[in-house]
Amino acid sequence: MTADYRKYLDPEIVSRLKGMEMRARMVVEGFIAGLHKSPYHGFSVEFAEHRQYMPGDNIRDIDWKVYAKSDRFYIKQYEEETNLKAYLLLDCSASMAYRSGDRVSKLDYAGMLCGALSFMMLRQRDAVGLVTFDQKIRRYVPPRSKSGHLHVLLSEIAGQKPSETTDISSTLHEMADRIKRRGLVIVMSDLLDEAPRIISGLKHFRYNKHEVIVFHILDPRERDFAFPREAIFRDMETGEEMTTLPYQIKKDYARMVRTFSDEVASACRQSNIDYYPVDTAMPFDKALYAFLAKRERLY
Numbered sequence: 001m002t003a004d005y006r007k008y009l010d011p012e013i014v015s016r017l018k019g020m021e022m023r024a025r026m027v028v029e030g031f032i033a034g035l036h037k038s039p040y041h042g043f044s045v046e047f048a049e050h051r052q053y054m055p056g057d058n059i060r061d062i063d064w065k066v067y068a069k070s071d072r073f074y075i076k077q078y079e080e081e082t083n084l085k086a087y088l089l090l091d092c093s094a095s096m097a098y099r100s101g102d103r104v105s106k107l108d109y110a111g112m113l114c115g116a117l118s119f120m121m122l123r124q125r126d127a128v129g130l131v132t133f134d135q136k137i138r139r140y141v142p143p144r145s146k147s148g149h150l151h152v153l154l155s156e157i158a159g160q161k162p163s164e165t166t167d168i169s170s171t172l173h174e175m176a177d178r179i180k181r182r183g184l185v186i187v188m189s190d191l192l193d194e195a196p197r198i199i200s201g202l203k204h205f206r207y208n209k210h211e212v213i214v215f216h217i218l219d220p221r222e223r224d225f226a227f228p229r230e231a232i233f234r235d236m237e238t239g240e241e242m243t244t245l246p247y248q249i250k251k252d253y254a255r256m257v258r259t260f261s262d263e264v265a266s267a268c269r270q271s272n273i274d275y276y277p278v279d280t281a282m283p284f285d286k287a288l289y290a291f292l293a294k295r296e297r298l299y
Contacts, residue, residue, distance in 0.1 A: 009283040014112055015104040020158035021151070024115035027284050031116070050074040084126045084184060085143040088114045089175065090157065091189035093134040097162035098190075099280065100221040109280045110188040110217050111157045113287055117186065118153045130156055133171040134164035143183075165238065168193045172201025182209045186291075191216050195260055199267040212273040213291060216261065220279045225253040 009030045017023045053062060053073035066074045096107035104112075114130070121128045122145065129143035130153050141156055168189060175185070185205050191198055191214075205212045221227065234241045261277060268275035276290040 009285045011104045011109055011112070011280055011282075011284065012102060014284065015108055020111070020115050020154040023112050024119040024154060027112060027116040027288075028119050031285050031288050050076060085129065085179075085181060086117075086121055086126055086184040086186065087129045087131060087143065087175065087179065088117065088153075089131045089133065089171065089185065089187045089189070090114055090160065091134070091166070091168065091187075092132045092138060092160045092162055093164055093166040093192075094162050095166060095190055095192045096217075098219055098222070100219050103219060103280050105162075106190050106217050106219060106280060107160065107162050109278075110215070111160060113215065113217075113284065114157050114188060115154050116284065116288065117291065118150060118157075122147060122150050128153060131171070131175060132156065132160055133168075134162075135167040135170070137171055137174060140178075166193050169197035169201040172198075173204050176201070176204035176208055176210070179208070179210065183211070185210050185212045187212070187214045188217060189215075190218055190222070191264060195263045195267075198264060202268065202273055203271050206271045206273060212268075212271075214264075214268060214273060214275045215287065215291075216264070216275065216277045218257075218277070218279050220281050223254065223257055223279060225250045 009027065014023055014027055017026055050063060050066060051074065053075050061075045063074050063076045066072070090110055092107060096110065097105050099105040099108075118128050118130075125145050127143035127145040128149070130139070130141040132138040138160075139156060141152060144152075168191065172187075179185075187202070202212055202214065230243070232241055232243045265275045265277075267273075274290075276287070278287050278290075
């Protein structure tokens with residue numbers, strides 16, 4: 001790894017870059033600098049069949065498991081273009097505007113992560129689409145694989161403003177009904193909704209054979225409630241206010257958040273959904289590594 005690549009992955013530094021394309025590019029290039037192998041391999045290549053090894057073939061494609069059984073060299077052949085369709089579902093509800101201290105908001109963090117993933121997948125010639133939602137679908141940009149589509153996606157992401165209440169479940173069910181061909185669905189959200197409703201929507205995608213990845217994005221203070229003094233807390237979606245002493249409820253609050261997260265994570269595991277908790281202080285490379293871990297089986 002290069003010595004200073006992480007400076008490109010600090011959320012606060014990335015947020016000060018001007019232009020969504022520059023942000024996406026810097027995140028991706030900084031991330032690549034920390035890898036020993038290409039992060040692009042694995043998005044769109046799928047195993048097709050074996051064939052006997054021929055001189056000049058890349059030895060990295062040899063299936064060593066087959067060799068161990070047959071004492072013969074066989075190459076794993078992949079489909080060069082599988083036309084994978086990926087759908088990025090970006091939560092733009094009012095709660096996503098929250099940020100503590102000088103950190104970026106959850107929406108900015110999720111947007112930059114969406115931008116970086118779009119940049120990477122389009123470089124791999126995968127088709128990428130975007131769905132923005134709050135209590136309903138705001139905008140649906142169908143998947144495309146042409147390089148010019150990146151500008152469309154990044155412009156749409158950069159223009160999002162958080163508003164309205166959350167209804168994740170309705171969006172998930174609507175998109176599960178709309179997407180006919182099996183693809184990759186990536187959800188970016190704080191998941192501030194009822195756990196059973198969220199789980200029901202995610203399972204709808206799995207019932208239709210989609211691969212599903214969930215980035216559960218929270219601000220660190222939303223996990224630990226480590227506020228120093230008496231304060232008035234206002235619900236960003238309903239406007240409801242409550243005055244409390246944080247230290248009195250901190251432990252109970254943190255336990256409830258863990259219980260909620262554990263419930264969603266457990267349901268995801270049972271349905272073969274990849275669930276990744278992320279907070280807005282986390283460097284982007286960790287979030288991206290989490291995403292790519294699922295893809296490693298295609299190497």
